[in-house]
Amino acid sequence: MMGVINEWLWWDRLWLPGNLTWADLKDTDDFVYARISHLYIIVPYALVFLLVRYLFERLIATPFAAYIGVTEKTRHKEEHSAILENFFTTKSKNPGEEDIVGLSKKCSWSSRQVERWFRRRRNQDRPGVLKKFREASWRLVFYLGTFIGGIIVLYDKPWFYNLREVWNGYPRQSLLESQYWYYIVEMSFYLSLVLRITFDVKRKDFREQIIHHWATLTLLGFSWCGNYIRVGTLVMLIHDASDILLEAAKLFNYAKWLRTCNGIFVIFAAVFILTRLIIFPFWIIHCTWVYPPDYYPPFFGYYFFNLMLVILLMLHMFWAFLILRMVKMFLFGSLKKDERSDNEEEEEEETSVIEDTDGHTKVTNGCGGGGGSNHH
Template identity: 30%
Template sequence: MTTGLGIEPVTAKSRTEGLQILSKIRLSGQQVHPPPPLAQWCRLMPKDAAKMPESAWKLVFYTMSWSYSTYLLFFSSYSFFNNPPSVFSNWKSGMTVPTDIAIAYLIQGSFYGHSIYATVNMDTWRKDSAVMVVHHIITLALISFSYAFRYHNVGILVLFLHDINDVLLEFTKLNVYLKARGGGYHVLNDVLSNMGSVSFSVTWFWFRLYWFPLKVLYATCVSSIQSVPTIPFYFFFNALLFALLLMNIYWFLFIVIFVVKLLKVKEVNDVREYEDEDARKAAEELLKDAENNDDDAGHHNSALR
């Protein structure tokens, strides 16, 4: 949907401000590092180069995790997706957790435990990062307690309904970073980012705001009582699941803002970012100036992340 290069000339003021930021960082003695090799090879803008490893790692993880949960729900003996009430069939306290589900829990629990630390200390801070930390804490609590109290069947269904959106999100973000690499305009990445953004918006509503309440919340609120009238921790687990739903609604508001912005400016960007246009353009200009000097390029890129 982008109609052109999407990059305006850098003003003298924005360039001066960018150089002032760089000078302050150098004078402070703060350690700076060059961009990751792949990002440097792609000649990404400094801010995009800093975020590329995060998105690439998450894309790999979520693709593998969603593929595995898809296998469990559609290519094994489990019928939880087509028959959600079956998640509580033959439930009993202390029952054995199947190995294939236990593997998924171990991987997901490890990932979200790390994600709490990564969001605070490693990833780019965004407008919704505080909510993201809360989301990771709630998700880790759901994974841990649902495993301990044998609600693992529900957990696999929840993971399946949520991971697909993260696959599409990270795929779209990577193509947004790549479409302006080297200061140019790359049609393929622009088309892929537009396709990804549309797919992401549709699947978010379909999977998280329609199927999640229909299949998961109905099963945990209604079917659980019908199957196991004395089921323990009923209100505790449902409170966590409803908190997850509220966060999904909160993030859907960002998606609505994104769609409105897309219709107005016809360019895919992450509306959760704290983005200053002059800083973005100044960073791009500094990157171009530093292309012929690897050491200087590393300082420029790191300084303007």
């Protein structure tokens, strides 16, 4: 069974155009071809990335955060309530109006107290600004490094200036050492993000992030095995360009340098639109969709590769919508948060009183709190 699956998976017609077979892509003294076995190393390298990230966040990002004044906001820890905690963990973190009324009766609390308890309880589970700062610092350093590395890898290549050169001689294109390490580093990093995604800051676009990471890994893996490496390096480069600015804007936002944050964000929005919604579809996808039939008949790999690029483009359009909303906030107010973030809810005033029927102020008993008082 495994032999049959392997035979179908690596069927020549899925990966190679025309009458070519894998036998035609044998290594020689002058040509080295990308192999699936080359990618096995990204698993241990992803674990190395996780270790390096752990050390970076604690030894570099945390002291740097303290240096520029990034501090955690003091949060109010709500009194334990068995009834509300059970509802919070088993049913809903955002109870409806009817649920709030029912819970207030069970606890002998007012509806406002129950709402406040759920708001503070939700805030307790949200990541603090220091955690966000450390994650953004790590991504900034990585994207900056890979963008510079990508420029070094591509600046002297003819296909960097003439996209038709991407297909010159395809698929008999030798793998360069610089291309090998560019791919391995990028794929190892994205695999490390997949491994860490449930522990990182969970944003509103959590599902889109998962789709993005897996689509990126699938796209890079397929482009590697199908020898679409030249166009793959171009895709990675244009993606890293705007990511640098986004992470930089986040850092200044967490440090409350809002004017600097806003300025960088405007530049980021422009670069994002230019690279993801103009260069990516009208140069890169045009290159992969229009030019190849001039060199070989379309085959499954041709359609699959372009499908993955279109999926990325759709994600770009989704994020562009969020970015434009943030630009609107900037133009008509002030940019104070990442539109994708699961932001902390505002606290109500700490002083509120509950009056009984004869007008005297009273303190209500704690809900499920062992008879303690809840002073509001």
